[in-house]
Amino acid sequence: MTRTRRLLVDPIRCDAHGLCAELLPEMVQLDDWGYPIVSDQAVPAHLLGHARRAVAACPTLALLFAEAEVAQPARSRR
Numbered sequence: 001m002t003r004t005r006r007l008l009v010d011p012i013r014c015d016a017h018g019l020c021a022e023l024l025p026e027m028v029q030l031d032d033w034g035y036p037i038v039s040d041q042a043v044p045a046h047l048l049g050h051a052r053r054a055v056a057a058c059p060t061l062a063l064l065f066a067e068a069e070v071a072q073p074a075r076s077r078r
């Protein structure tokens with residue numbers, strides 16, 4: 001099992017400040033109203049530090065980490 005982290009936005013809390021997109025443009029885009037569209041991909045290891053900063057900087061605590069255990073694919077035998 002491998003632990004993965006994804007980003008989630010609580011749309012009730014989000015006030016469309018846009019800070020998350022400035023801090024993590026690789027994974028967050030803004031829609032026409034300034035609300036974040038967050039990638040549904042796992043946060044890659046090289047972006048985890050930036051993702052943590054974006055989560056910590058969100059002024060309304062709307063940006064969250066979701067952790068999941070993912071089974072690794074079986075390796076094929078040859």
Ligand code: SF4
Nearest residue numbers: 014015017018020058
């Ligand atoms: S920083 Fe927080 S409040 Fe601002 S757009 Fe991102 S999720 Fe929403």
